[in-house]
Amino acid sequence: MPDPLEELRATIRSAAGAMRDAAPDAITPTLERPPKPELGDYSTNAAMLLAPAFGQAPRDVAERLRSELDARLAGSAERVEVAGPGFVNLFLADRWHRESLAAQLDAGDAFGRSTPERPERVLVEFVSANPTGPLTVAAGRGAAYGDSLARLLELAGHEVEREYLLNDVGGQVRRFAESIAARMQGREPPEDGYRGEYVVELAGDLATAGADPADLEELARSGTEAMRERIAATLERFGVRFDTWFSERFLHEGSKIQAAIEHLRRRGHVYESEGAIWLRTTEFGDDKDRVLMRSDGEPTYFAADIAYHRDKLERGAERMIDPVGADHHGYVPRMRAAIEALGHDPDLYEAPIMQFVRLVEGGERARMSKRKGEFAALDDLIDDIGVDAARFFMLQRSHDTALDLDLELARLQSQDNPVYYVQYAHARIASILRKAVAEGRAPAATDGMADEAALAKAASADGALAAPAKAAERALVQQLLELPAEAVGAAERRAPHRLVAYATASAADFHAFYRDCQVVGAPDGLEQARLAICVAAKRVLARTLDLLGVSAPERM
Numbered sequence: 001m002p003d004p005l006e007e008l009r010a011t012i013r014s015a016a017g018a019m020r021d022a023a024p025d026a027i028t029p030t031l032e033r034p035p036k037p038e039l040g041d042y043s044t045n046a047a048m049l050l051a052p053a054f055g056q057a058p059r060d061v062a063e064r065l066r067s068e069l070d071a072r073l074a075g076s077a078e079r080v081e082v083a084g085p086g087f088v089n090l091f092l093a094d095r096w097h098r099e100s101l102a103a104q105l106d107a108g109d110a111f112g113r114s115t116p117e118r119p120e121r122v123l124v125e126f127v128s129a130n131p132t133g134p135l136t137v138a139a140g141r142g143a144a145y146g147d148s149l150a151r152l153l154e155l156a157g158h159e160v161e162r163e164y165l166l167n168d169v170g171g172q173v174r175r176f177a178e179s180i181a182a183r184m185q186g187r188e189p190p191e192d193g194y195r196g197e198y199v200v201e202l203a204g205d206l207a208t209a210g211a212d213p214a215d216l217e218e219l220a221r222s223g224t225e226a227m228r229e230r231i232a233a234t235l236e237r238f239g240v241r242f243d244t245w246f247s248e249r250f251l252h253e254g255s256k257i258q259a260a261i262e263h264l265r266r267r268g269h270v271y272e273s274e275g276a277i278w279l280r281t282t283e284f285g286d287d288k289d290r291v292l293m294r295s296d297g298e299p300t301y302f303a304a305d306i307a308y309h310r311d312k313l314e315r316g317a318e319r320m321i322d323p324v325g326a327d328h329h330g331y332v333p334r335m336r337a338a339i340e341a342l343g344h345d346p347d348l349y350e351a352p353i354m355q356f357v358r359l360v361e362g363g364e365r366a367r368m369s370k371r372k373g374e375f376a377a378l379d380d381l382i383d384d385i386g387v388d389a390a391r392f393f394m395l396q397r398s399h400d401t402a403l404d405l406d407l408e409l410a411r412l413q414s415q416d417n418p419v420y421y422v423q424y425a426h427a428r429i430a431s432i433l434r435k436a437v438a439e440g441r442a443p444a445a446t447d448g449m450a451d452e453a454a455l456a457k458a459a460s461a462d463g464a465l466a467a468p469a470k471a472a473e474r475a476l477v478q479q480l481l482e483l484p485a486e487a488v489g490a491a492e493r494r495a496p497h498r499l500v501a502y503a504t505a506s507a508a509d510f511h512a513f514y515r516d517c518q519v520v521g522a523p524d525g526l527e528q529a530r531l532a533i534c535v536a537a538k539r540v541l542a543r544t545l546d547l548l549g550v551s552a553p554e555r556m
Contacts, residue, residue, distance in 0.1 A: 003111075016029065020053055048062075095465060121161070137405075144390070151546070162241070275295035279292050286337040396500050420556075517530055
């Protein structure tokens, strides 16, 4: 079933193409809802884009386009007007809104899905916090962002794999093992070790399992695996699952790092100096060359990362998206340089920069340090405000903007809390549908709830299509029709926060509709049409909340 808004855009492109005897896609006009209802339902800048080709004033071209659209939209538009410097405003009929809603409902679960010109195999590697302590709130923001982005990319028609890189080797893992050993022996951890209470608990568990505090290598393995299990459990609570847990140890023990260096050497990008092995990243825009192998024969973190991304590409990744922390600005250009040195397009690699999240309550902010044990744990945040509020608030601002998470607001069970406000709209719709069934105004499904499929089908009945629509109904239908474009835009811009704004606006439009329009008990035809709007709004809110990883409750 065609997207009603895309059909409208296609009509505008076709009319513009006919005017200049060109292909319909010769220009890409906008189709937007004007800021004021008196300016129409939709407005397009097509005439202003056409004006240079005609050598005429945009308003004169707009008059010609108005006539063309008037003919093409006969029956769908009440009128077409020219406004301002050359905008063409469309005032669409009530029946267009009813038919568009019916088309949306007929599309079912396919509404909102899209098919890109070139679907990609996308590997999204996110969170990837060191397995040396519980996940912090900061890691939680990356988890919410990466998971929501993966959901959006899947909806947009891409094949997505979620991956967590376990940094289970190196200095931090050695210090972690030494800290566990110290606790097992009743000693304080080393000065640069890990001091959280979780280390005491872990040491007790490993001692009970028979671990030897003198075997640091085995403590490192068993300790990081135990932390991985705890991290996985926290993420499961948070609604995040990974397809792959990739061990960095595999790169070291499987000769992957050396193989990557030799590949770069064969391509002529490696040289030796001062006993170390270097990569000429300056050839690819980096500010200086980077060490791959130190003079003591130990590979750098950068060498391991190159081997890791080479492995991703060998596994078939066509795009790699790695959200990274705010302290990784310098990391991005050097990794792009390395990917190009490997012989791949650096644009295949994306690294959205995640800014900090701070918990705010009474003006105080929590510290986050795994080693000292003075961190705000994601589990504690979930215990405090719940998964839904945590994810919604984490995604409320763009990932590249620092976020202050107001705990007092997140705890509120009122419409002042934005996630409660959106969820309440969904629950209110469910209540309306239950009332319609209870009063015999809507058919019931086998579970006693409203038969939403039957109500959706009734949207195409003659009485429903012919029913007049109030301004609040028209506004809500227009808002619901924007889901496909909003979802595609959020995926393409790597911007899940756009869906938070969309969900909030959709809830607001529904609340206005509920305020202005009687649903249950409205005259025949109108009741059918409005129950159908409720079903459509319920589906859109549920789909949008799911893309954010937030539940859509039936009761509140």
